[in-house]
Amino acid sequence: MARIDVLMPSMGESLAEGTLTKWMKKVGDAVKRDETIFEISTDKVDSEVQAVSAGILAEILVKEGETVPVNAVVARLETDVNASVPASTPAPEPAGKRADGQTGRAAEAPAPRAAIATPAPAPQADGRTTSPGLPAIVPGSPPPGSLEERLRTKSSPLVRRMAAEHGVDITSLSGSGISGRVTKKDLTEYLESGANAAPVAPAARLSMYAPAGFDYQPPTVTPWPGDVVEPMSKIRKLTAGHMAYSKQTSAHVTTVFEVDLTRVTRVRDKLRPEFDARGDKLTYLPFIIQAVVEGLRKFPVINAAVRGNDIVFRKHYHIGIAVALDWGLIVPVIRDADNYSLAGLTRSLNDLASRARAKKLKPEEVQDSTFTITNPGVFGSIMGTPVIPQPTVAILGTGMIEKRPKVVKGPEGEDLIAIRTCAHFFLSFDHRVVDGADADRFLGFVKQQLEAIPEPGN
Numbered sequence: 001m002a003r004i005d006v007l008m009p010s011m012g013e014s015l016a017e018g019t020l021t022k023w024m025k026k027v028g029d030a031v032k033r034d035e036t037i038f039e040i041s042t043d044k045v046d047s048e049v050q051a052v053s054a055g056i057l058a059e060i061l062v063k064e065g066e067t068v069p070v071n072a073v074v075a076r077l078e079t080d081v082n083a084s085v086p087a088s089t090p091a092p093e094p095a096g097k098r099a100d101g102q103t104g105r106a107a108e109a110p111a112p113r114a115a116i117a118t119p120a121p122a123p124q125a126d127g128r129t130t131s132p133g134l135p136a137i138v139p140g141s142p143p144p145g146s147l148e149e150r151l152r153t154k155s156s157p158l159v160r161r162m163a164a165e166h167g168v169d170i171t172s173l174s175g176s177g178i179s180g181r182v183t184k185k186d187l188t189e190y191l192e193s194g195a196n197a198a199p200v201a202p203a204a205r206l207s208m209y210a211p212a213g214f215d216y217q218p219p220t221v222t223p224w225p226g227d228v229v230e231p232m233s234k235i236r237k238l239t240a241g242h243m244a245y246s247k248q249t250s251a252h253v254t255t256v257f258e259v260d261l262t263r264v265t266r267v268r269d270k271l272r273p274e275f276d277a278r279g280d281k282l283t284y285l286p287f288i289i290q291a292v293v294e295g296l297r298k299f300p301v302i303n304a305a306v307r308g309n310d311i312v313f314r315k316h317y318h319i320g321i322a323v324a325l326d327w328g329l330i331v332p333v334i335r336d337a338d339n340y341s342l343a344g345l346t347r348s349l350n351d352l353a354s355r356a357r358a359k360k361l362k363p364e365e366v367q368d369s370t371f372t373i374t375n376p377g378v379f380g381s382i383m384g385t386p387v388i389p390q391p392t393v394a395i396l397g398t399g400m401i402e403k404r405p406k407v408v409k410g411p412e413g414e415d416l417i418a419i420r421t422c423a424h425f426f427l428s429f430d431h432r433v434v435d436g437a438d439a440d441r442f443l444g445f446v447k448q449q450l451e452a453i454p455e456p457g458n
Contacts, residue, residue: 001078001079002078002079003058003059003076003077003078003079004053004055004076004077004079005073005075005076006037006051006073006074006075006076006077007070007071007072007073007074008020008040008062008068008069008070008071008072008074009040009049009070010070010071016069016070017042017067017068017069017070018040018041018042018067018068018070019040019041019042019065019066019067019234020038020039020040020062020063020064020065020066020067020068020074021038021039021040021041021046021064021065021233021234022038022039022064023037023038023060023064024036024037024038024039024048025037025038025057026057026060027057027058027059027060028056028057029056029057030054030055030056030057031051031054031055031056031057031077032051032054033051033052033053033054034050034051034052035050035051036048036049036050037049037050037051037057037075038074038075039359041233041234041235042363045330045361045362045363045365045366046234046235046327046330046359046361047359047360047361047362048358048359048360051077053077053079054079055077055078055079056077056078056079057075057076057077057078058075058076058077058078059075059076060074060075061073061074061075061076062074062075065231159182159183159184159187162184162187162188162191163182163187166191168187168190168191170182170187173186173187173190175187184241233327233328235327235328235329235330236328239328239329242389242390243387245390246387246388246389246390247387249390250306250388250390250393250430250431250432251430251431251432252385252387252388252428252429252430252431253428253429253431253436253439254385254386254426254427254428254429255426255427255429255436255439255440255443256383256424256425256426256427257424257425257426257443257444257447258422258423258424258425259422259423259424259425259446259447259450259451260406260420260421260422260450260451261284261401261421261422261423261450261451262420262421262422263450263451263452263453263455264284264287264421264450264453265421266455267287267453267455267456268282268283268284268287270455270456271342271456275343275346278343280343280346280347280350281346281350282346283346283349284398284401285321285345285349285373285375286342286345286346286349287342287450287453288373288396288398288446288450289319289334289337289345289373290342290345290449291446291449291450292319292371292373292396292446293317293319293337293338294445294446294449295442295443295445295446295449296317296370296371296442297317297338298442298445299438299441299442299445300313300314301313301393301433301434301438302371302393302394302429302434302438302439302442303317303370303371304392304393304433305370305391305392305393306391306393306430306432306433307391311433314370316335316336316370317336317337317338317370317371318333318334318335318336318337318368318369318370318371319333319334319337319369319370319371319372319373320332320333320334320369320371320372320373320389321333321334321349321352321353321372321373321374322372322373322374322375323352323353323356323357324379325356325357330356330361330366331366331369331372331389332352332353332355332356332361332365332366333365333366333367333368333369334348334349334352335368352365369389369392370392371392371394371395371396372386372389372392372394372395372396373395373396373397373398374386374395374396374397374398375397375398376397376398376399377398377399377400377401377423378400380400381399381400382399382400382424383397383399383424383426384397384399384426385397385426385428386426386428387428388428388429388430393429393430393433393434394427394428394429394430394434394439394442395427395428396425396426396427396443396446397425397426397427397428398423398424398425398426399423399424399425399426400423401421401422401423402421402422402423403419403420403421403422404419404420404421404422405417405418405419405420406418406419406420406422408420425443425446425447427439427442427443
């Protein structure tokens with residue numbers, strides 16, 4: 001028998017740490033090869049981690065809720081000597097160029113140690129000391145391109161945005177993360193200390209009715225007897241930070257159109273047996289995505305992003321689809337959605353949604369959306385005002401699809417009452433970049449595309 005280390009896997013080149021959210025096994029449990037043994041959460045995605053070797057879980061070193069660097073030892077497996085390192089496990093690469101042309105990291109772990117995934121090795125301590133609870137100012141900067149510099153500058157997007165808002169250069173701080181990587185907690189404590197914090201504009205802090213010099217302090221929440229206090233999960237904290245930042249950044253405006261989906265319903269009903277035979281569930285969403293992509297082609301400002309005082313007009317159509325999970329919200333992305341047929345969109349949607357709920361998504365599958373669609377209508381909502389994902393400039397929401405009485409034109413131009421299948425579509429857009437006329441024209445075009453969709457064989 002031999003003991004092998006179970007490591008925190010690397011979930012992407014830009015991710016330096018992960019939070020172990022749940023153990024699926026306890027000490028003494030038997031573990032099969034490829035069986036999920038714990039779940040992790042990163043800045044990008046939640047994921048399950050499988051064992052690469054069978055054995056007995058002999059020791060757990062990282063508790064649920066702890067955040068540790070990639071390649072940190074989180075547990076140890078007791079296993080047969082011959083099974084300690086699977087034959088398919090690649091040997092650690094030396095520093096320098098990998099086969100794919102990217103720069104590899106130096107291998108610092110002993111070769112016999114087995115990993116749960118193909119992890120990046122743990123960076124070593126940088127030798128600097130910091131005062132407890134408060135990141136220290138570091139006089140110099142690390143060498144350009146060094147591991148230390150990459151780790152620090154790849155702090156989470158929320159930390160970088162907070163630093164930019166307050167005029168703080170995070171590369172001048174040494175935090176409690178890997179190699180001095182500054183975390184949100186570090187930056188918050190640094191700002192609260194009053195050290196080198198840029199003044200906040202009065203308009204950002206004061207009510208329009210407050211007298212000059214009034215500094216608003218949010219109320220303190222004190223739990224009452226019988227209340228339950230539960231810390232936010234990592235995905236909830238990330239969502240909260242992004243939503244609050246977006247509301248503070250973008251000038252949110254929402255426009256609403258009612259869309260007649262009667263023709264789409266007829267087309268869908270005709271195609272469903274064919275899709276069902278292939279095991280694909282055909283919903284309204286693939287039709288909507290196709291209409292949206294055509295609208296983004298016609299109105300490119302809706303497919304843009306904001307970079308400071310610049311507008312970046314995207315030439316790719318990466319459509320994010322909001323998926324509600326039991327533990328939060330995640331937005332997997334269909335990249336280059338304009339290259340997909342109706343069948344291709346259906347397969348991609350079903351695959352991304354199922355893997356999102358199973359925590360099987362990769363970090364790159366939830367990044368780089370240029371436009372987002374959310375569908376609260378599945379829960380019975382008629383309409384809403386969704387928050388724009390940064391740095392994009394618009395998000396489309398679809399309300400509940402239901403039959404409604406509508407006034408339509410008869411064959412001789414007379415007014416008739418008919419039962420039509422309708423839904424409200426609502427577009428939140430950033431008025432800093434998108435004018436109301438462009439937003440209305442875009443949504444009107446999407447409506448026109450869906451209401452005039454050709455039926456099969458026509």
